[in-house]
Each structure stands twice: as structure tokens, then as C-alpha cells.
Amino acid sequence: MTSSKTGNINTWLSHLQEETKFSISVDCVIFGYDSSKLKVLLIDCNMPPYEGRKSLIGELLEAKETTTQAARRILKNCTSLKDLYLEEVSVYSNPDRHPLGRVVTLAYYSLISIADYEKHIVDAANKRLEWIDLEDINKLAFDHQEILTDAYNRLQRTVREKPIGFSMLPKKFTLIQLQNFYETVLNIEVDRRNFRRKLMALGLLIDLQEVQDNVSHRPAKLYSFDFEKYKQKQNIGTLNFEI
Amino acid sequence: MTSSKTGNINTWLSHLQEETKFSISVDCVIFGYDSSKLKVLLIDCNMPPYEGRKSLIGELLEAKETTTQAARRILKNCTSLKDLYLEEVSVYSNPDRHPLGRVVTLAYYSLISIADYEKHIVDAANKRLEWIDLEDINKLAFDHQEILTDAYNRLQRTVREKPIGFSMLPKKFTLIQLQNFYETVLNIEVDRRNFRRKLMALGLLIDLQEVQDNVSHRPAKLYSFDFEKYKQKQNIGTLNFEI
DNA sequence: CATTCTTTGTGTTATTTTGACACAAAGCTT
DNA sequence: AAGCTTTGTGTCAAAATAACACAAAGAATG
Numbered sequence: 001m002t003s004s005k006t007g008n009i010n011t012w013l014s015h016l017q018e019e020t021k022f023s024i025s026v027d028c029v030i031f032g033y034d035s036s037k038l039k040v041l042l043i044d045c046n047m048p049p050y051e052g053r054k055s056l057i058g059e060l061l062e063a064k065e066t067t068t069q070a071a072r073r074i075l076k077n078c079t080s081l082k083d084l085y086l087e088e089v090s091v092y093s094n095p096d097r098h099p100l101g102r103v104v105t106l107a108y109y110s111l112i113s114i115a116d117y118e119k120h121i122v123d124a125a126n127k128r129l130e131w132i133d134l135e136d137i138n139k140l141a142f143d144h145q146e147i148l149t150d151a152y153n154r155l156q157r158t159v160r161e162k163p164i165g166f167s168m169l170p171k172k173f174t175l176i177q178l179q180n181f182y183e184t185v186l187n188i189e190v191d192r193r194n195f196r197r198k199l200m201a202l203g204l205l206i207d208l209q210e211v212q213d214n215v216s217h218r219p220a221k222l223y224s225f226d227f228e229k230y231k232q233k234q235n236i237g238t239l240n241f242e243i
Numbered sequence: 244m245t246s247s248k249t250g251n252i253n254t255w256l257s258h259l260q261e262e263t264k265f266s267i268s269v270d271c272v273i274f275g276y277d278s279s280k281l282k283v284l285l286i287d288c289n290m291p292p293y294e295g296r297k298s299l300i301g302e303l304l305e306a307k308e309t310t311t312q313a314a315r316r317i318l319k320n321c322t323s324l325k326d327l328y329l330e331e332v333s334v335y336s337n338p339d340r341h342p343l344g345r346v347v348t349l350a351y352y353s354l355i356s357i358a359d360y361e362k363h364i365v366d367a368a369n370k371r372l373e374w375i376d377l378e379d380i381n382k383l384a385f386d387h388q389e390i391l392t393d394a395y396n397r398l399q400r401t402v403r404e405k406p407i408g409f410s411m412l413p414k415k416f417t418l419i420q421l422q423n424f425y426e427t428v429l430n431i432e433v434d435r436r437n438f439r440r441k442l443m444a445l446g447l448l449i450d451l452q453e454v455q456d457n458v459s460h461r462p463a464k465l466y467s468f469d470f471e472k473y474k475q476k477q478n479i480g481t482l483n484f485e486i
Numbered sequence: 487c488a489t490t491c492t493t494t495g496t497g498t499t500a501t502t503t504t505g506a507c508a509c510a511a512a513g514c515t516t
Numbered sequence: 517a518a519g520c521t522t523t524g525t526g527t528c529a530a531a532a533t534a535a536c537a538c539a540a541a542g543a544a545t546g
Binding site for chain 4: 417418419435436439440458459460461462463464
């Protein structure tokens with residue numbers, strides 16, 4: 001019945017054979033946002049046949065960790081930041097996708113506010129890490145272009161449904177900055193007044209009673225996102241964050 | 244800088260070591276719909292310590308296939324059906340999740356119209372496959388309860404955004420059947436008239452000019468879903484399938 | 487110091503979408 | 517023929533969305 005030599009892994013005992021074991025890597029798409037640009041943290045690839053191209057940041061899964069833990073390890077290695085937003089994208093398992101041999105990859109994406117955190121990017125020169133504008137990326141190593149596309153689609157979807165965008169903005173932001181962020185990430189244009197009305201109606205922005213500094217025009221009011229209130233609303237089911 | 248012994252898998256050459264290779268399995272959550280019930284195709288598990296419980300259907304990934312191909316192989320093995328809807332759920336990689344040793348699992352879910360296809364379920368007795376009402380499932384083997392929950396959440400989300408529900412219904416269906424389906428899967432109640440208005444407004448249902456047979460009341464009109472028109476609308480961007 | 491420039495902040499109206507609700511029609515049963 | 521069950525349909529109120537213009541704040545300029 002079952003054509004597999006190994007049988008149903010979930011019902012009867014069989015031993016795990018070496019020839020059906022695989023290297024697993026975890027690749028991270030690290031999105032950053034800065035001055036109205038969505039960027040991705042990339043690294044130079046010098047592995048044939050992809051020399052000269054850039055690639056996502058990835059490492060092999062280790063013996064005693066989950067893929068999520070591996071993703072956090074990678075993030076900490078290149079940003080020295082913990083607690084970043086992290087979301088699984090997909091699995092990439094084409095047998096020929098990696099020149100070193102068969103590597104099955106789990107992709108995750110993560111979000112960073114470049115303005116707030118650039119100072120933490122460790123040793124960027126040594127690691128040849130670089131923020132590249134998303135719109136300028138078109139030919140990554142391996143199947144990373146596909147991974148990036150998938151990750152971006154996931155980001156676009158999730159950013160509409162959950163307040164993950166705020167982790168890409170400074171802690172204090174203006175409504176215009178927030179609007180620009182959504183317009184950039186979602187590649188849309190929205191009416192300023194309608195956007196403000198909608199956001200204020202959520203009741204999740206804290207008016208900091210401060211205004212911008214050092215701008216050569218009327219300074220905008222500063223807000224922060226009320227994560228506490230969001231959690232409460234989430235718990236009591238009152239929530240509909242929808243951009 | 245990088246603490247990993249293996250270094251960045253995507254930049255420089257390192258060999259793939261045996262101690263960091265893993266067994267990978269693919270598990271399928273096969274949803275079926277029949278007489279207003281959402282069901283899942285499960286198999287008896289007789290592996291300690293989970294004897295007596297039921298589990299999802301899964302097999303080990305083979306050397307030359309993608310995880311998607313493995314999922315299709317599994318589906319064909321237990322339903323002899325090809326071209327079923329298939330969607331990735333998530334990866335499960337806790338080191339202790341499987342008693343045989345470390346197994347990293349990719350979960351997929353798939354959809355079947357039980358009414359149309361039950362005849363194709365091969366050798367259900369031999370394989371100890373059984374359709375179990377979703378609401379009666381509460382203690383599966385391994386971490387399969389978690390996988391099922393994740394898969395169901397994905398199904399609920401996708402069924403609202405894409406016309407995947409029609410692959411769980413007979414090819415000819417009544418509007419009431421369609422409504423019952425959405426009410427069951429989404430665990431909501433909707434107004435009959437408003438539901439009909441919304442669905443007809445999509446312009447994607449074909450009025451078959453037929454009515455039900457063998458019912459002891461006024462027979463309902465039969466419809467089918469216009470997959471062709473849906474594809475066209477999708478291509479020209481006119482689409483907003485949203486239940 | 488008055489004028490200009492840029493950007494912020496705000497309210498109303500028309501349109502569309504959603505939600506609530508009741509009764510007649512079809513076909514089978516008795 | 518009367519009764520039963522389920523299907524099929526329209527209107528109106530409420531809510532959400534989309535479109536739109538002008539005054540106010542502060543810096544820069546002459």
C-alpha cells in the first residue's frame with residue numbers, strides 16, 4: 001500500500017536511516033525601514049557559482065535547537081538584538097537548490113527599525129553585511145530571490161493585520177511617518193485624513209504631547225503605540241487591527 | 244563574530260557534517276467535509292508512548308524529492324487522488340518531539356470532498372485510516388494536536404480569501420450547502436439573505452438550471468463554482484474573493 | 487519684522503457596504 | 517386538500533469608506 005520504504009513515520013517503529021537525513025539551514029530575511037525606504041540586510045556571497053551576488057543570512061541548524069532558536073541565534077549574531085519580531089515564511093527543499101549538496105532551508109523574516117538600531121549592527125564591515133533597498137534587489141544567490149518575494153508577501157499580509165509595523169519605526173513617530181511606512185510597505189497611497197481617522201479610531205496610539213524638533217516647517221505631534229492596551233484588547237477579543 | 248562552528252552556510256564553503264543532519268518528515272492534515280461536519284483523516288498510532296492515540300499521516304522525506312512532492316506522495320497513497328489543494332502549515336522542530344529520535348516535520352494541509360471521493364479512499368481498513376469529526380479530536384499522538392490547530396487556523400484564514408472551500412463540496416451544490424460549509428468551517432452564523440447577496444455579487448457561481456432531487460421539501464437550485472472566471476479575474480486584478 | 491514656504495492638522499458629504507428582518511412559493515407527506 | 521419543511525427574495529437603517537479644501541505652525545528669506 002504505502003510505497004515508501006520507510007513506512008508511515010507516525011505509526012510504527014522504523015529506524016531513522018542515514019541516507020534519508022538532511023542538512024537543514026535557517027535563512028533570515030531581515031527587513032529594515034529607514035527614511036521611507038524598505039531595506040533588507042544582505043551579505044556578500046562568495047560561493048561558486050554565485051560569487052558577487054548577495055544572499056540572505058543563514059546558518060545550519062544545530063543538533064539541539066529548534067528552527068526558531070536558530071533564527072534567533074542568527075539575528076543575535078548579526079544585530080546583537082533580542083526579541084525581534086520573527087515569523088516563519090516557508091520551507092525550500094528543492095534537491096538542487098544549494099551547491100554544497102542537499103540543504104533544506106527554513107526561511108524566517110524579521111523586522112528592525114534601522115534608525116533606532118543601526119548602532120547595534122555588529123561589525124558590519126567584517127561580516128560584509130549591508131542594507132539594500134528592497135526595490136534594488138533583483139538577483140540574489142541560490143533561490144533567495146524567491147525566498148525574499150515570499151517573505152515580502154508575508155510581511156505585506158501581516159502588517160495589515162497585526163501591529164508589527166511599529167517595530168520598524170522609531171518608538172516615537174508622527175502620523176505622517178506611520179502613513180509613509182504603510183504606503184511604502186504596501187505600495188499603496190492613502191488619503192491623509194482618512195488614514196488618521198482610522199488610526200485614531202483604533203485607540204491604540206498614545207499622544208506623547210511632544211512635537212518634532214529640527215524640522216523647517218510646522219512640527220508634527222509625536223505618538224507611540226500602546227502595546228499594553230493592544231494586548232488587553234487582544235485578550236478580551238475586542239480587537240480588530242486592520243489597516 | 245559568528246559563534247556557529249559551521250559558519251554562514253550561504254557565504255563560504257563548509258562541508259555538511261553528519262552530526263548536523265536530520266530526519267525530515269512530512270505530515271498531512273487531510274480535511275474533509277461531509278453532512279455539515281468538518282473531519283480529519285487520521286491513522287491509529289501504535290508507537291510507544293502513544294499507543295491507542297491517533298495521529299496525522301506522515302512519511303519521511305526521501306532523498307530526491309521536495310517536501311511538497313512528499314506531501315503529494317502521501318496524499319496519493321491514502322486517497323489515490325491527485326491535484327488536491329495543498330498548503331504548507333509550518334515546521335515543527337522541537338528536538339524531543341518524536342520518540343524515534345530527532346525528526347523535523349513539515350506540516351501541510353489538504354482538502355477533500357468526502358461525498359465525492361470517499362470511494363477513492365484506498366484500503367481504509369488496512370491502513371486504519373478514519374475520518375474523525377474535528378470537534379471530537381483532542382489528544383493526538385506526538386505534537387499533532389498542535390499541528391492540527393495550526394492547520395485549522397490556516398484553513399480558516401485561507402477559506403475566507405480564496406475559493407478553496409469548493410474543493411470540499413460536491414461539484415454541484417446549493418447555496419444553503421455553501422452557507423453551511425462556511426458556517427461550519429468558520430464557526431460562525433450568517434444571515435441567509437445577506438450570504439446569498441454577497442455570493443451572487445461575486446459573479447463566480449454558475450446557475451446550473453437544475454434543482455435538487457429526492458428532498459421532501461422545496462428543492463434548491465444547484466450551482467457550481469466558475470474556476471475559469473475566477474482565474475481570469477485574478478489575472479486582471481479585478482478580484483476580491485472575501486467571505 | 488513681514489512675507490513666503492513647507493508641512494501639519496482637521497470636518498463634511500456622498501457613496502458603498504453591511505446587518506437586520508418577514509413572508510410567499512415549491513414540492514413532499516399525510 | 518391541508519399541512520409541513522425548506523427555499524427564495526427586497527427594503528431600510530446603520531456603519532464604513534472615499535473624496536475633497538483650507539487654516540495653522542514654524543522655519544527660512546529678504
